[in-house]
Amino acid sequence: xxxxxxxMTKEFEEHGSSLWKDAWIKLRKNHMxxxxxxxxxxxxxxxxxxxxxxxxxxxxxxxxxxxxAPSMAHWLGTDxxxxxxxxxxxxxxxxxLMVGFIATAVALVIGILWGATAGFFGGxxxxxMMRIVDILYALPFMIFIVLLMVVFGRNILLLFxxxxxxxxxxxxxxxxxxxxxxxxxxxxxxxxxLGLSQWTIIRRHIIPNTLxxxxxxxxxxxxxxxxxxxxxxxxxxxxxxPESSWGLxxxxxxxxxxxxxxxxxxxxxxxxxxxFALNFLGDGLRDALDPRTSKD
Amino acid sequence: MAIxxxxxxxxxxxxxxxxxxxxxxxxxxxxxxxxxxxxGESGSGKSVTCYSLLDLLPKPPAKIxxxxxxxxxxxxxxxxxxEMREHRCNDIAVIFQDPMTSLNPFLTIGEQLIEPLIYHPxxxxxxxxxAAREKAIALLDxxxxxxxxxxxxxxxxxxxxxxxxxxxxxxxxxTEPKLLICDEPTTALDVTIQAxxxxxxxxxxxxxxxxxxxxxxxxxxVAGIADKVIVMCEGTIREAGDTDRVFYRTxxxxxxxxxxxxxxxxxxxxxxxxxxxxxxEVSHLKTYFIDQTHVQGGTGDRFIKAVDDxxxxxxxxxxxxLxGESGSGKSxxxxxxxxxxxxxxxxxxxxxxxxxGLNPKQLVPWRKKxxxxxxxxxxxxxxxxxxxxxxxxxxxxxxxxxxxNIGHQVRQLMDDVGxxxxxxxxxxxxxxxxxxxxxxxxxxxxxxxxFIIADEPVSALDVTIQAxxxxxxxxxxxxxxxxxxxxxxxxxxxxxxxxxxIIMNRGVIVEQGKTEAVWANPEASYTKNLxxxxxxxxxxxxxxxxxxx
Numbered sequence: 001x002x003x004x005x006x007x008m009t010k011e012f013e014e015h016g017s018s019l020w021k022d023a024w025i026k027l028r029k030n031h032m033x034x035x036x037x038x039x040x041x042x043x044x045x046x047x048x049x050x051x052x053x054x055x056x057x058x059x060x061x062x063x064x065x066x067x068x069a070p071s072m073a074h075w076l077g078t079d080x081x082x083x084x085x086x087x088x089x090x091x092x093x094x095x096x097l098m099v100g101f102i103a104t105a106v107a108l109v110i111g112i113l114w115g116a117t118a119g120f121f122g123g124x125x126x127x128x129m130m131r132i133v134d135i136l137y138a139l140p141f142m143i144f145i146v147l148l149m150v151v152f153g154r155n156i157l158l159l160f161x162x163x164x165x166x167x168x169x170x171x172x173x174x175x176x177x178x179x180x181x182x183x184x185x186x187x188x189x190x191x192x193x194l195g196l197s198q199w200t201i202i203r204r205h206i207i208p209n210t211l212x213x214x215x216x217x218x219x220x221x222x223x224x225x226x227x228x229x230x231x232x233x234x235x236x237x238x239x240x241x242p243e244s245s246w247g248l249x250x251x252x253x254x255x256x257x258x259x260x261x262x263x264x265x266x267x268x269x270x271x272x273x274x275x276f277a278l279n280f281l282g283d284g285l286r287d288a289l290d291p292r293t294s295k296d
Numbered sequence: 297m298a299i300x301x302x303x304x305x306x307x308x309x310x311x312x313x314x315x316x317x318x319x320x321x322x323x324x325x326x327x328x329x330x331x332x333x334x335x336g337e338s339g340s341g342k343s344v345t346c347y348s349l350l351d352l353l354p355k356p357p358a359k360i361x362x363x364x365x366x367x368x369x370x371x372x373x374x375x376x377x378x379e380m381r382e383h384r385c386n387d388i389a390v391i392f393q394d395p396m397t398s399l400n401p402f403l404t405i406g407e408q409l410i411e412p413l414i415y416h417p418x419x420x421x422x423x424x425x426x427a428a429r430e431k432a433i434a435l436l437d438x439x440x441x442x443x444x445x446x447x448x449x450x451x452x453x454x455x456x457x458x459x460x461x462x463x464x465x466x467x468x469x470x471t472e473p474k475l476l477i478c479d480e481p482t483t484a485l486d487v488t489i490q491a492x493x494x495x496x497x498x499x500x501x502x503x504x505x506x507x508x509x510x511x512x513x514x515x516x517x518v519a520g521i522a523d524k525v526i527v528m529c530e531g532t533i534r535e536a537g538d539t540d541r542v543f544y545r546t547x548x549x550x551x552x553x554x555x556x557x558x559x560x561x562x563x564x565x566x567x568x569x570x571x572x573x574x575x576x577e578v579s580h581l582k583t584y585f586i587d588q589t590h591v592q593g594g595t596g597d598r599f600i601k602a603v604d605d606x607x608x609x610x611x612x613x614x615x616x617x618l619x620g621e622s623g624s625g626k627s628x629x630x631x632x633x634x635x636x637x638x639x640x641x642x643x644x645x646x647x648x649x650x651x652x653g654l655n656p657k658q659l660v661p662w663r664k665k666x667x668x669x670x671x672x673x674x675x676x677x678x679x680x681x682x683x684x685x686x687x688x689x690x691x692x693x694x695x696x697x698x699x700x701n702i703g704h705q706v707r708q709l710m711d712d713v714g715x716x717x718x719x720x721x722x723x724x725x726x727x728x729x730x731x732x733x734x735x736x737x738x739x740x741x742x743x744x745x746x747f748i749i750a751d752e753p754v755s756a757l758d759v760t761i762q763a764x765x766x767x768x769x770x771x772x773x774x775x776x777x778x779x780x781x782x783x784x785x786x787x788x789x790x791x792x793x794x795x796x797x798i799i800m801n802r803g804v805i806v807e808q809g810k811t812e813a814v815w816a817n818p819e820a821s822y823t824k825n826l827x828x829x830x831x832x833x834x835x836x837x838x839x840x841x842x843x844x845x
Contacts (some may be wrong), residue, residue: 019681070527186670186676187675189636189668190676190739191689193663194694194739194743195662195664195693204680204681204689209678209679251788289680291679292679
């Protein structure tokens with residue numbers, strides 16, 4: 001008997017039809033999703049290039065200037081220390097987007113694998129894995145973060161890790177529920193009767209069918225992670241001024257909302273724009289990855 | 297005058313892909329004490345016709361484009377919401393196909409029964425709880441629920457499928473309707489239970505003098521109980537008339553096709569059992585499940601004995617039919633033989649090799665040689681894989697094809713099961729039930745197995761599609777020299793396809809033998825009951841049977 005072929009992706013690509021390829025074709029026809037995707041790409045690129053394209057330095061204060069409304073010199077105005085808001089929002093975007101995407105990616109990978117494994121094998125494995133999730137859920141999040149900070153010192157990578165380590169729990173539960181419903185379906189049994197390895201079945205038959213809820217939850221996780229970062233920074237556990245993030249800017253903006261509304265408005269717009277773009281893209285992806293929605 | 301007169305009914309669905317004429321110019325009438333059967337395959341518009349009378353269709357997309365439906369002289373299609381509610385409460389009742397999903401699992405059946413009485417929209421007709429309860433209990437008694445006083449407070453899951461359908465019938469009758477619409481009320485039931493329910497409906501209709509519209513895809517089911525039959529196809533009436541006329545002097549080609557598609561009589565191509573070595577040998581096989589409901593109690597059996605000490609052999613080249621009602625353990629037996637369900641004791645030998653006790657890795661080479669076809673073509677295909685991916689998976693995994701010739705191999709497989717090659721890149725939802733079953737069969741024969749277990753492969757299909765799939769299976773068995781175990785609850789299908797049968801009940805074999813011998817001379821009383829309950833597409837024989845009871 002020939003060795004079982006482990007990776008079949010290449011063969012399918014040659015025949016030009018797979019879930020992902022068809023999804024991309026469908027996504028390209030979805031204008032809202034394309035709009036969301038382009039907004040995100042622009043945001044990501046501009047934050048990557050910020051050190052080179054930002055008009056001012058993020059920590060250059062001009063106390064004489066104080067808080068000024070938008071003008072030709074400072075398009076989005078300045079804050080109470082006379083720092084350029086556009087620059088601060090651009091630098092803040094670097095932190096916020098990075099936290100949002102990296103922490104969510106961490107949560108996604110751990111959550112999907114953990115949930116799919118627990119749901120697929122069921123029984124004792126499931127019980128053990130889900131009890132671990134329960135225990136982590138029960139740990140007070142703040143204490144967990146404070147402990148991490150105390151032991152390892154304040155560090156932005158640690159922040160990503162800490163947030164990701166908390167967010168994956170819900171993802172794991174969602175995926176587990178989906179997988180438990182899926183694993184009793186006949187196509188999974190058919191895959192079993194073909195003798196496919198458990199890992200192949202999880203990867204090829206189970207995970208692609210859980211994508212719908214996962215994508216929706218992901219688009220909800222990214223903003224909540226960004227706000228979590230703001231909360232932690234506000235408590236002095238995240239990043240500290242003069243560095244900034246959208247969440248921090250919004251927090252400070254709220255304090256001075258009545259006198260200087262632009263300090264709240266512009267970071268708020270930046271965050272909302274990202275969330276809109278994410279939602280459009282998320283909806284588009286969900287539809288594109290579901291072959292049952294029509295092709296045209 | 298007839299109690300319901302439908303004239304020129306047109307219901308169109310306005311979809312993105314254009315207008316679908318679900319019901320196109322349909323006229324019929326039904327009188328008190330009369331049974332009208334509407335027969336057709338899925339998509340024929342038979343259910344839409346009846347649902348439009350009760351305003352149960354989603355609008356949009358559905359739109360009633362024309363026609364009248366006079367119920368006691370009043371048009372049902374133009375009446376307002378309040379009048380319609382009145383009709384639904386007092387005059388017209390519906391029995392749905394699936395008694396599990398049409399009962400609320402969180403309410404006792406008693407609570408659901410008396411609901412229309414104590415919450416009647418018309419205040420004058422509302423009844424007190426105790427009066428309603430009394431009435432409901434009397435009705436439960438009438439539909440054959442034993443010990444109705446106690447059962448009144450039971451929940452739906454505490455009833456079997458047949459009993460649940462009886463409860464549904466009681467529910468429909470509690471408002472004393474003048475018209476009863478039965479939408480495939482026996483399709484989800486076993487053959488013996490089906491016979492009982494049909495009898496019950498017939499009997500209640502006679503005592504209560506209600507008009508009945510009986511929707512079914514199965515001409516055999518309606519033969520015994522219908523006075524008039526309408527055959528529908530693609531939204532139009534193809535043939536209408538008295539039952540005897542439609543069955544005995546069929547005029548329409550489509551009706552003839554439906555009648556011909558009913559599997560009848562013995563198998564035509566006989567087996568090649570001249571080869572006498574046994575491909576599969578099962579001895580003293582037991583598959584028990586732990587009974588979750590009994591674990592705490594401590595009394596009685598702690599196991600559900602799905603397969604209880606079964607021994608059988610399957611000769612190379614034969615088709616073995618495995619018959620049993622739901623819960624008989626027939627599917628579990630199939631899965632146990634293929635090592636898809638963990639066995640408790642006993643051995644399964646395949647080509648002389650003992651399979652029980654092998655680990656998944658050791659089983660892989662054997663998996664190539666034994667395959668399974670599943671019942672539900674909607675659940676047995678991964679919805680996110682194209683046909684190409686589904687069919688190439690076993691070929692590549694077992695090394696039957698290489699990445700170079702996979703395209704050719706898959707196309708050949710498509711030809712084999714009668715699918716157009718142009719459909720290679722489509723997803724399962726783009727196919728009809730019959731086509732999906734062809735894909736599933738293609739996947740099963742991809743690795744050129746020696747042995748296939750088909751678990752109710754045609755139960756979810758329309759009768760004409762069923763005939764095509766059965767012929768495809770027979771053809772493939774012949775051409776690829778397959779051995780098959782064919783699991784079904786439908787005796788006519790099993791008789792049509794198998795050389796030998798095994799009748800199973802509650803985990804044990806009740807009877808076995810050559811198919812025709814068992815049919816001619818059943819020994820076990822269980823087998824006799826099963827055979828007697830098969831509905832025949834012959835009105836006179838059916839009526840005689842019902843009257844003989």
